[in-house]
Amino acid sequence: MGRGLQRLNRAHRGKLQVVITKGNIRPVVPLIAAKFATECNIIVRNHVPILTHRKLYKKEPESAFVDLFIGKLKAKFDINTDVTVKKACREMMKSAVRQQRYRLKQEYFDPFPLHLVTKTSLKCMTNEQWIKLLELWKSPKKMETCQKNKDNRGNVKYHHTTGSHAYMVHVENLGDKYNDEEPDAFDLFKEFHYSNKKNAMPLLYRRLLLKWKTSCLQQQKNVGFKNARPRSSEQNTEAELEAEKRANAELRVQVADLSKKVQESEEARIMDREEMKRTQSYMEAKLDLLLSQVRPS
Structure with missing residues (x-):
């Protein structure tokens, strides 16, 4: 609802200033970037119709929605609208339009058979715009593309946890966390994939860390150092790694079962659609036969 932005504006006794440097699409400050992204989504959700393609917003009269979007942002932020x-x-x-289109598809199209999908337009959209959106989702090419994207998203093992922060913005805001030293690959991976809420370290990071420790112990052994007993922390890391492997195996089984159920549901949906087509063709043929038998008096 944008209430967090209202509280910030009241605290600053004015609109929150937004500065976007060349080459970026968000402010550098993480808090302002988050509020800016949230407000963009709110404006699109409440004021901008969702068209079938982004290029349509460049044509008349749809290009007016871009000016409306920028005007709404100027009403919320202290922003200089240069090039x-x-x-x-x-x-x-x-x-934001792409995300809203995805949400509408997830809520109003995917859960229903085709004959039960609502034909009435939603907020900020006309019936014609909504029907065009439905026709796009029903096309075989679009359905195939959506399935491929869904499969690709399922293959992502390690999701980032930076939210609306861009990569370079997050790196710049690390500040003096590493004592003016450049963070290495391990540090950056942990920064972008470690979740403080879940308090869990990604499996890949643990594997890399364990491999690095093993390599260091092997180097010490080669130069003549005595073999030391493994530390308890290393033992704990190995135990946690094995436990996480087992959990991942169980998760893969659950994902496979869920994918199978989704595939069966989609097959049933296709069969229902074909059955409806056959029934409609039969009724039309029967109606034609009845009309052909009618003789004018």
Whole structure:
């Protein structure tokens, strides 16, 4: 609802200032970047119709929605709409429209058979715009693309935990955390994939860390150091790694079962659609036969 932004504006006794540098689409400050991204999504959800393709927003009269989007942002933030900022706003609108299109598909199209999908337009959209969106989702090419994207998302093992922060923005805001030293690959991977809420370290990071420790012990052994007993922390890491392997194996089984159920549901949906087509063809043939038998008096 944007109430967090309202509280910040009241605390600053004015609009929150947004500065977007050239080459970026978000502010550098993490808090302002998060509020900016949230407000972009709210504006798209409440004021911008969702069209079938982003290029349609460049044509008349749909191009007016871009000006409406930028105007709503100016009403919420202290923002200078120069060429760089306008380009960033258009990119943010494109991202928000894509996310809103995905949410609408997940809520109003995917859970229902085709004959039960609502034909009535939603908020900020006309019936014609909504019907065009439905026709896009029903096309075989689009359904195949959606399934491929779904499979690709399922193959992602380690999701980032930075939220609306861009990569370079997050790196710049690390500050003096590493005592003015450049963070290495281990540090960056942990920064982008470690979750403080779950308090869990990614499996890949543990594997890399364990491999690095093993390599160091092997080097010490080669130069003549005596073999030392493994530390308890290393033993704990190995035990946690084995436990996580077992958990991942169980998770893969659950994902496979769920994918099978989804595939069966999709097959049933296709069969229902084909059955409806056959029934409709039969009724039309029967109606034609009845009409052909009618003789004018």
